[in-house]
Amino acid sequence: AAGVIQSPRHLIKEKRETATLKCYPIPRHDTVYWYQQGPGQDPQFLISFYEKMQSDKGSIPDRFSAQQFSDYHSELNMSSLELGDSALYFCASSLEGDSYEQYFGPGTRLTVT
């Protein structure tokens, strides 16, 4: 079965640079979630989108923004990167009105030097 696709899988940036992470949800899924997971930590919810509209907001820094496009893929834009932004970033998708089950992608490992 098709899964969530994330790109790139690995990204190295320097402090104060910008980064864009992409997420392609499971076909037919209309809701996308972004999570950040630090080393040895649990995933922290950042933001979610349903039908291209923001549906919930978590602990997303003001330096980050995200959007969902008409084909349901989503992008997380990160600016003024800090060392503390180094983490795994996961995208998950679900089908609204169906089961609410969130399926996670393989993640993007961001390293800020």
Add this chain to the structure above:
Amino acid sequence: GENVEQHPSTLSVQEGDSAVIKCTYSDSASNYFPWYKQELGKGPQLIIDIRSNVGEKKDQRIAVTLNKTAKHFSLHITETQPEDSAVYFCAAGATMYSGGGADGLTFGKGTHLIIQP
């Protein structure tokens, strides 16, 4: 906001024995409780979930129970196998039955399950 506590942080069991992981949540609005298995370097994998209108759910060797009154839920794995070794996360969230998306999940801190051969 929601707060999810998970115990134990590490659990070591003999192969073939059972493992139990427990979680509590704080927000009465939460109505969806999934469990995820995460292997090193991989994304969390949904293994089972339960909703607030159900007290127990079973899928082969895995079962989950929910006590809404006490606000706690548990994962039970029977006949453990070496491939069960991983970090397990419980989570809580609220669905919006009227549409318009769903809340992000709040995760527990995770349990490192070690299956001893």
